[in-house]
Amino acid sequence: MSDVLTRPRVAVVFGGVSSEHNVSCLTAAGVLGAIDRDAYDVIGVGITKSGRWLVMQPEAVAALQVSDHRLPELTETAEDAVLVRGAAGSELAVRDRSALAKVGPVDVAFSLLHGPFGEDGTIQGLFEMMNTRYVGAGVLASAVGMDKHYMKLVLAGSAVPVGPYVVITPQQWQSDPIAALDAVAALSYPLYVKPARGGSSLGISKVDEKSQLTAAIEEARRFDPKIIIEQAFVDARELECGVLADIDGGRPHASKVSEIRMHTASGFYDFEAKYLPEEQVDLDVPADIEPAVAAEIQRLAIETFEAIGCEGLARVDVFLTAEGKVVVNEINTMPGFTEHSMFPRMWAASGVSYPELVDRLIRLGLERPLGLR
Structure with missing residues (x-):
């Protein structure tokens, strides 16, 4: 048996039909560049804005970068990808007219889709139906985390503080x-x-x-x-904390806390500030806060993660009000992995490098039980 066949095969799924298609492409490029190719056999599965699934080589995925102030977008030129359920898991094939070719196993899917039809439990449900192990939150946690209404209902029901x-x-x-x-x-x-x-x-x-x-x-x-x-919380500080599941099944871990500081008149951390680096924003990792405040944010981040039944990873965003109260804003079950993203920065500051973080998430996915958990 060849070395390729002995390595776990990771299908990196990205793009998608949501308005966050371009951001997902950036995330995939970052993750592909960090995966240990000696440890894993990697294949890219891009989903175009029209919904087509395409097979893409890792080099093509890694090349998806910001160019001339424009975010990357998938074209319709690659071969069609087809996910099929096999006897002992799922398999990925290329459609060649009416036949399937190049069929191979998928040991774990690493979905980097952001927004509806990817981060909201839909593709997670497909993975469950296709007997595919995958990285990250399951169907319910993804759906709850995506819908800010139900997320706040669940958090409030778990005694996690949320705003009006x-x-x-x-x-x-x-x-x-x-x-x-x-x-x-x-x-x-x-x-x-x-x-x-x-x-x-x-x-x-x-x-x-x-x-x-x-x-x-x-x-x-x-x-x-x-x-x-x-x-809005006037004069509040906007802080974030990463959460990572324990590889041995213990309680989740919280990263160091970070802070977003805007220099614009609105003080609003908008789309351009997040993904186009020349915008006026400082990302402080770790945040300049008292240790007791950091500990409270980390505690609430873990409680938020557990309240929605999350798995794998999440980023929890909070406000620190002018009165010193911590209020949870939201949980993001698939945070960005671009070079400007807070999640990998927070874990790097916590002693987990970007490649180590990606590897840990893949290992968590590989160990995920199939069926009901």
């Missing part, structure tokens, strides 16, 4: 928008209007007065018909 918010469903907005706007009156300005099931700060607006609210809702609805409106 109002949800506007598509039915409410279509049938009685005046009543929906009246419900927002219970909150104090400024507000953040967000797609309920989105990420990477796409479609998010900061609203300082009522006259701006309708336009902000319509902007968020371009990305998701379900909207969440959150009360």
